[in-house]
Every structure is written in structure tokens, then in C-alpha cells.
Amino acid sequence: xxxxxxxxxxxxxxxAVINATASAVIQTARARQVKVxxxxxxxxxxxxxxxxxxxxxPAAAIRALAHTPGxxxxxxxxxxxxxxxxxxxxxxxLEVFRAHDVRWFLYNGGxxxxxxxxxxxxxxxxxxxxxxxxxxxxxxxxxxxxxxCCPGFGSAAKYTAVSVRECALDVAAMADTSTKVFVxxxxxxxxxxxxxxxxxxxxxxxxAPHLILFPERxxxxxxxxxxxxxxxxxxxxxxxxxxxxxxxxxxxxxxxxGGGKDSFGHTQLGGVASHLAGRVKDALGYKVHWTLPDYLxxxxxxxxxxxxxxxxxxxxxxAVELALKGANAVMPVIVRTSDTPYxxxxxxxxxxxxxxxxxxxxxxxxxxxxxxxxxxARRYLEPLIRGEAPPPYGRDGxxxxxxxxxxxxxxxxxxxxx
Amino acid sequence: xxxxxxxxxxxxxxxAVINATASAVIQTARARQVKVxxxxxxxxxxxxxxxxxxxxxPAAAIRALAHTPGxxxxxxxxxxxxxxxxxxxxxxxLEVFRAHDVRWFLYNGGxxxxxxxxxxxxxxxxxxxxxxxxxxxxxxxxxxxxxxCCPGFGSAAKYTAVSVRECALDVAAMADTSTKVFVxxxxxxxxxxxxxxxxxxxxxxxxAPHLILFPERxxxxxxxxxxxxxxxxxxxxxxxxxxxxxxxxxxxxxxxxGGGKDSFGHTQLGGVASHLAGRVKDALGYKVHWTLPDYLxxxxxxxxxxxxxxxxxxxxxxAVELALKGANAVMPVIVRTSDTPYxxxxxxxxxxxxxxxxxxxxxxxxxxxxxxxxxxARRYLEPLIRGEAPPPYGRDGxxxxxxxxxxxxxxxxxxxxx
Numbered sequence: 084x085x086x087x088x089x090x091x092x093x094x095x096x097x098x099a100v101i102n103a104t105a106s107a108v109i110q111t112a113r114a115r116q117v118k119v120x121x122x123x124x125x126x127x128x129x130x131x132x133x134x135x136x137x138x139x140x141p142a143a144a145i146r147a148l149a150h151t152p153g154x155x156x157x158x159x160x161x162x163x164x165x166x167x168x169x170x171x172x173x174x175x176x177l178e179v180f181r182a183h184d185v186r187w188f189l190y191n192g193g194x195x196x197x198x199x200x201x202x203x204x205x206x207x208x209x210x211x212x213x214x215x216x217x218x219x220x221x222x223x224x225x226x227x228x229x230x231x232c233c234p235g236f237g238s239a240a241k242y243t244a245v246s247v248r249e250c251a252l253d254v255a256a257m258a259d260t261s262t263k264v265f266v267x268x269x270x271x272x273x274x275x276x277x278x279x280x281x282x283x284x285x286x287x288x289x290x291a292p293h294l295i296l297f298p299e300r301x302x303x304x305x306x307x308x309x310x311x312x313x314x315x316x317x318x319x320x321x322x323x324x325x326x327x328x329x330x331x332x333x334x335x336x337x338x339x340x341g342g343g344k345d346s347f348g349h350t351q352l353g354g355v356a357s358h359l360a361g362r363v364k365d366a367l368g369y370k371v372h373w374t375l376p377d378y379l380x381x382x383x384x385x386x387x388x389x390x391x392x393x394x395x396x397x398x399x400x401x402a403v404e405l406a407l408k409g410a411n412a413v414m415p416v417i418v419r420t421s422d423t424p425y426x427x428x429x430x431x432x433x434x435x436x437x438x439x440x441x442x443x444x445x446x447x448x449x450x451x452x453x454x455x456x457x458x459x460a461r462r463y464l465e466p467l468i469r470g471e472a473p474p475p476y477g478r479d480g481x482x483x484x485x486x487x488x489x490x491x492x493x494x495x496x497x498x499x500x501x
Numbered sequence: 502x503x504x505x506x507x508x509x510x511x512x513x514x515x516x517a518v519i520n521a522t523a524s525a526v527i528q529t530a531r532a533r534q535v536k537v538x539x540x541x542x543x544x545x546x547x548x549x550x551x552x553x554x555x556x557x558x559p560a561a562a563i564r565a566l567a568h569t570p571g572x573x574x575x576x577x578x579x580x581x582x583x584x585x586x587x588x589x590x591x592x593x594x595l596e597v598f599r600a601h602d603v604r605w606f607l608y609n610g611g612x613x614x615x616x617x618x619x620x621x622x623x624x625x626x627x628x629x630x631x632x633x634x635x636x637x638x639x640x641x642x643x644x645x646x647x648x649x650c651c652p653g654f655g656s657a658a659k660y661t662a663v664s665v666r667e668c669a670l671d672v673a674a675m676a677d678t679s680t681k682v683f684v685x686x687x688x689x690x691x692x693x694x695x696x697x698x699x700x701x702x703x704x705x706x707x708x709a710p711h712l713i714l715f716p717e718r719x720x721x722x723x724x725x726x727x728x729x730x731x732x733x734x735x736x737x738x739x740x741x742x743x744x745x746x747x748x749x750x751x752x753x754x755x756x757x758x759g760g761g762k763d764s765f766g767h768t769q770l771g772g773v774a775s776h777l778a779g780r781v782k783d784a785l786g787y788k789v790h791w792t793l794p795d796y797l798x799x800x801x802x803x804x805x806x807x808x809x810x811x812x813x814x815x816x817x818x819x820a821v822e823l824a825l826k827g828a829n830a831v832m833p834v835i836v837r838t839s840d841t842p843y844x845x846x847x848x849x850x851x852x853x854x855x856x857x858x859x860x861x862x863x864x865x866x867x868x869x870x871x872x873x874x875x876x877x878a879r880r881y882l883e884p885l886i887r888g889e890a891p892p893p894y895g896r897d898g899x900x901x902x903x904x905x906x907x908x909x910x911x912x913x914x915x916x917x918x919x
């Protein structure tokens with residue numbers, strides 16, 4: 084067994100395949116006789132010294148992680164500040180690493196996590212502590228720099244395209260006497276990647292989704308209404324996909340406009356779809372329905388993309404290999420080498436190029452009229468949702484998702500007040 | 502070829518498997534050399550004489566209907582009134598039947614459709630027109646009388662149970678620093694069948710869903726809050742499944758309370774989940790998320806139950822066989838002959854026993870505390886979601902759903918003003 088342990092932690096919003104990355108990390112490390120600890124609830128588990136010895140988990144459970152959504156060790160939404168501002172917490176991380184002989188730290192998350200991993204590596208160097216920090220990409224938002232795409236996105240994209248295709252068939256069947264306008268709300272506060280993926284559900288002006296609203300384009304209500312009306316008059320119904328982050332030209336989030344008070348003065352939680360549906364109903368008089376899939380879109384492992392799953396596993400495996408080689412402050416990223424046939428490989432990229440950057444959707448992915456995707460977007464998106472990778476199902480008709488034991492190691496340090 | 506044609510029409514909200522019924526109807530009739538017309542948009546298509554000659558559709562397209570959600574010929578939400586009140590419309594139906602030599606009428610829908618089919622059969626008898634009317638069961642609401650379950654429900658139930666299991670894993674992973682309460686809104690205005698199906702996602706007080714709100718039990722906000730709080734304190738998070746039709750003790754729909762005006766005075770479309778989430782946030786201070794799957798839950802053919810699919814096909818086949826035998830004013834229903842192993846058969850039941858009746862969930866299916874399902878409910882529900890029947894997927898990662906040609910026959914009658 085190699086000297087030292089490898090610590091793996093999950094960060095930020097979880098995905099349908101982040102556990103597939105975890106599975107690959109643990110399997111690859113086990114094959115190299117490297118012990119893997121996992122932090123409970125991401126970086127918080129390190130600060131709190133809440134560490135899980137994954138060697139207690141049977142091989143079958145680790146394999147089953149590959150088809151289990153959510154975050155098996157728990158994740159967190161915590162961003163450490165600069166080394167100066169959060170000095171005590173960074174030093175605590177190093178103390179915990181030292182107490183458990185952690186020589187390799189793998190942080191599985193997005194931009195913020197890449198930043199944390201980078202800073203930890205810098206502090207370790209400053210202290211002369213031998214540590215290799217590797218970021219592992221993950222996010223349904225697909226907004227990480229350098230990598231061609233982000234593990235987690237492809238499955239959420241597939242969920243979105245399939246769901247929009249399915250509900251559009253429902254609306255089409257009912258439109259004559261019932262719902263004429265349907266609004267689907269897709270995740271994406273800053274970039275319209277998932278809304279764009281909905282575009283794969285159809286092609287041409289008469290196929291759903293008829294209108295996609297991107298955060299990259301200002302939302303113009305009058306223009307939107309006119310297009311909804313024209314679509315209903317031409318097609319008989321209109322399926323709209325709206326990114327949660329759409330804004331008016333003056334920079335206000337449409338979703339925020341949706342919130343308010345209900346008739347009892349209670350907080351009415353808003354949302355883009357409910358707002359748009361209400362406005363269309365008021366202004367155009369059509370019967371409307373809307374959906375807010377929310378977490379369903381990022382946890383739908385039952386509808387995972389096989390491409391996405393393979394990439395999630397590949398970055399996990401590569402992260403361990405990079406770490407054990409001593410490649411510090413890097414992230415394994417996906418490099419696309421060909422669209423047709425779709426080919427990709429893994430390369431290491433410096434965390435400094437990824438931390439705190441945000442990849443926007445290329446302008447060339449949005450149609451000139453602003454309400455749909457281009458052929459370039461299709462070429463990019465389509466391979467990412469390709470292939471099915473369903474989980475095994477039990478006799479009870481439900482996917483057999485695994486729950487790990489996750490017993491915590493006995494702390495070796497006094498509790499941290501930070 | 503048998504003399505006369507068979508007319509098939511779809512009615513009410515569509516499901517993931519109503520087209521599987523249509524597929525079985527057409528295939529069974531074709532095997533008997535019976536010509537099948539389909540009405541466009543349900544009974545409206547008959548009134549308008551908008552009829553589709555299904556013999557124009559290739560066999561492969563008819564087979565593909567079995568894995569295509571929505572309503573391939575269009576459906577409608579139109580309820581004919583009594584024979585006296587809607588006399589002209591009923592007579593028009595008979596005129597159209599006569600003009601196209603329709604001898605068998607299959608109406609695929611719920612309570613209302615059974616009622617329409619029954620009345621048409623009565624009027625035909627009155628006029629001495631030889632017509633056999635057969636109702637074909639369908640509804641995600643599972644509220645048809647006599648039949649043990651309704652085609653369409655099992656697939657929506659499976660979607661619900663799987664989705665709740667998946668999003669619960671997401672919430673569990675994030676609860677430490679993010680969402681602690683998640684609310685899933687299930688269809689079911691009058692009966693909590695789909696909310697009950699969510700109960701299959703877990704077992705015991707600590708597994709999600711932790712609380713189910715049924716329309717069969719009065720909604721008591723203070724009691725609900727107390728249980729949410731207790732669950733979060735015990736488990737760390739709380740997943741709630743709420744039936745859209747829950748009401749307070751004085752009979753007000755909670756969903757109606759949810760609607761109101763947003764901060765701009767615009768209509769804010771409500772919903773149970775958004776209302777409950779807002780109230781929990783206000784009262785308990787927890788971070789909340791919610792989902793409104795809406796049509797996704799009834800169109801998710803990608804997650805259909807194999808049991809449900811088999812039953813949808815079986816009722817279609819049986820409906821044709823009953824019709825050709827001259828069994829008038831009946832509906833093929835599903836009779837459960839055994840729970841373990843699950844066994845069922847098809848029998849004919851009189852439409853008079855089904856029309857306008859509504860099957861409530863047995864009181865014994867809801868736990869004494871009102872927030873979960875009993876073992877009896879599990880025994881009933883579990884077989885209905887059993888088995889997977891995924892559609893074929895294309896190279897593009899999307900299900901290959903079929904769109905029929907649906908060319909209309911040239912009308913033989915003058916237009917109907919009715």
C-alpha cells in the first residue's frame with residue numbers, strides 16, 4: 084500500500100453522475116492500494132474532521148455508486164474566501180490532512196471548488212506539506228472553463244430534451260380544448276445550457292420547443308407574447324422552455340418578478356415558468372400549464388446519458404492517476420477531438436485556468452431571432468445526451484440505488500471553532 | 502373484411518400508454534380485417550366529422566404507437582350532457598356513424614367517456630341503429646369504478662415513485678448547508694392515488710417521502726409544520742409529497758390559496774407545492790425547494806411500467822374482441838386475482854356501473870396519522886409499477902416516438918352547427 088491517504092470530497096449541487104465519479108475514484112485508488120477517505124458534506128467534513136473510511140464499503144456498494152444519483156458522501160454549498168480572509172479555515176484543512184496523512188486531495192465540484200483546491204495547494208506549498216490537489220469537474224450548469232463539457236450536464240440535458248419531447252406530445256393531443264401554452268423551466272441562472280439542450284427535442288419552427296428563452300438574451304415580454312400568439316395560431320399550441328435566469332433589458336431577473344404575496348399575504352415563491360404562464364394567461368387568454376422540474380432534472384439517474392456517465396467515470400479515474408503522479412493543482416478535463424464521430428479524451432488543465440472562471444454559451448449557439456438553437460449548438464450538444472445507461476431495477480419496479488454506511492472515523496484533533 | 506367500420510377515439514387527459522391501447526385496438530382489428538377509423542381530438546372529431554383512416558398508417562407506425570406517449574389522434578376535454586340536454590349532438594354522432602358505416606364505437610377515456618359511450622349506445626338502440634359501444638379504460642387518476650386499476654396510472658405512479666426517490670437523494674446530499682425541505686406536487690384533485698404511489702419510494706419514518714398529504718384527509722397547517730420540523734430535526738431534511746387536491750377542514754383547496762398577485766399585480770398562478778414551500782419557509786425558516794412535474798408525470802413514457810403497458814394493450818385488444826362479439830355498453834376492466842404473485846385478467850363490466858362513478862382510495866390505504874401509506878396500499882400499488890418497458894432510443898439519444906400522418910377523410914355530411 085502506498086504511503087498516505089487520498090481524500091475525496093463532493094461540492095456544490097449534486098448531479099445524476101457525481102457518484103459515478105466517486106465510484107471511479109475509489110475503484111482506481113483501490114486498484115493501486117491507496118486508501119480513500121471521503122469527507123462528509125464536502126469541505127465542511129474536512130473542517131469538522133468528519134471523515135469516512137471508504138475501505139469499509141464493500142466492492143459491490145462502490146460499483147453501485149456508478150448508478151446512484153445524489154451525493155453519496157454529502158455535499159455542501161460553502162465557498163472559502165481568499166487565503167487571507169479565511170486563513171484559519173485553510174490552515175485547519177491542512178491540520179486535518181496532516182492528522183490523517185492525506186497526501187492527495189480530490190475536490191469534485193465546479194468553479195468554486197476548483198478555487199478552493201487551488202488555494203489549498205498553495206497553502207500546502209507555503210507550509211512545505213507534501214500535498215497534491217486535483218479538482219474533478221462536475222456541474223449540471225456546464226459552465227466550467229477549459230473542459231469541453233462538464234460531467235452531470237449531459238444527463239440533465241438528456242432529461243430536459245426527453246421531458247420536453249414527451250410533454251409536448253401531451254400538449255399537442257390536448258390543445259384543441261385544453262392547454263395551448265406550456266412552459267418548462269430549466270435550470271441555468273447565468274447560462275442557458277440546459278434550456279439550449281431542450282432544443283434537441285425538436286427541429287424546425289413547428290416542432291416543440293417552439294420558443295426557448297435564454298439568459299444570454301434580454302427578455303422582451305411584448306415580443307415574446309407576439310411569438311407565442313403566432314405559434315398557437317400556426318401550430319395550435321406552443322411549448323416554451325425558459326431558463327430560470329432570464330432577465331429583462333434592464334437586468335432584472337424575471338423569476339424575481341414572479342415572487343410576491345398570495346391572497347393571504349403569505350410569501351409566494353416565484354419562478355420563471357409560473358410567472359410567464361400567468362402573464363400569457365392574462366395577456367393572451369390561453370389556457371396554460373407549466374412545469375418546474377427543479378431537482379428532478381439533476382437527479383434523474385434513470386435517464387442518464389451514457390456519454391455523460393463514461394465521462395464522469397473517466398474524470399474520476401484520471402484524477403486519481405494525476406494525483407498519484409504528483410500532478411498538482413490540475414483538473415482532468417474533457418477535450419473533444421471530433422464531432423462526427425464524436426470523440427473525446429481526458430487531459431490535465433491547470434486549476435488556475437478554471438478557478439472562478441465561468442464559461443458562457445457561445446453566441447453562435449443561439450439563433451439570430453434569439454428563441455432557438457443553431458446547428459452549431461446541435462453539433463455540440465447532441466453527442467452529450469447520446470446513449471442510455473439505465474440503473475438496475477428491483478422486483479419492486481424501482482431503481483436499486485445504494486446507500487453507503489458512511490461511518491465516521493474517530494477524530495484525532497480537537498473540534499474546530501471556525 | 503367484416504362489414505362496417507370500427508371507430509376509436511381518445512378522451513380526456515392523455516397518458517404514457519393510451520397510445521399503446523390504440524396500437525392494440527388497431528392491430529387486433531387489422532388481424533380481423535376490420536377497418537379502423539380514429540376520431541381527431543376525441544368526440545369532437547366525430548361531431549366535426551374529422552375522421553382519420555388508420556389503414557393509411559404502416560404497420561410499423563402502429564407498432565410504434567405502443568411506445569409513444571401523448572394521444573396520437575388528439576384528445577379533448579368535452580363532456581356531453583344528458584340525452585335530453587345534448588340531444589342534437591348525440592344525434593349528430595349517430596349521423597356521422599351512419600355516414601361512415603360505423604358499427605363499433607370504442608371510446609378510450611375515464612368516467613365521462615364511459616358515460617358518453619353509454620348514452621350513445623342508448624340513443625342508437627332508440628333509433629334502431631346497429632351499434633356496439635365499448636368503453637376503454639384510461640386515466641392517470643386511477644379513479645374508475647369496477648376496474649382494479651386504470652391503464653396510465655401505473656406508469657405515472659412509477660414516474661412518481663422513481664422521481665421522489667431520486668430527488669430525495671439530492672436533498673439528502675445538500676441538506677447540511679442548503680435545501681432542508683422539498684415539496685413534490687402530485688396530480689390528483691379528488692383522490693390521492695399518485696401521492697400514495699410516491700410512498701413506494703421509501704419505507705419507515707426516516708426514508709423519503711417523510712410526509713404525504715392526501716386530499717382524503719383535511720390539511721392542518723399547524724400539524725403539518727410540527728411534523729416537518731420534527732422530521733428535519735430527526736433526519737436532517739424532509740421530503741413532502743402533496744396531492745394537488747388537498748383541502749383544509751372547511752373544504753378550501755390549498756392550491757387556490759396559493760394563487761394571488763405578484764409584486765406587479767399580475768396573476769400569480771398557484772399550486773400546492775409552491776404554497777406549502779412558501780409557508781414552510783416563512784414559518785420555519787428552512788431553505789425550501791419544490792417541484793411541479795405537471796404533464797411530465799403523465800407523459801413519461803420513458804419510465805413506463807411494464808405492468809401498465811401490458812394492461813393498456815390488453816384492454817385495447819379486449820375492447821375490439823368484445824365489440825366484434827356485440828358486447829354492447831361494456832368496458833373491459835382489470836380484475837386482480839392475486840397480489841403475490843401478482844395476477845390479473847380482463848373481464849367485461851357494464852358501462853352503467855362505471856359511468857360517472859369515482860373510485861376513492863380505500864381508507865385503509867392511508868396510515869392512521871394521515872401522512873403515509875399502509876402495507877395494504879403497498880400490496881395494491883407495488884405490482885402496478887413493476888417492470889420496465891423503455892422505448893427504443895435513436896442515435897441522437899432521444900426516444901423514437903412516432904407521429905402519424907392523420908390525414909382526414911373527406912367529409913360526407915354538411916358541417917355541424919352545434
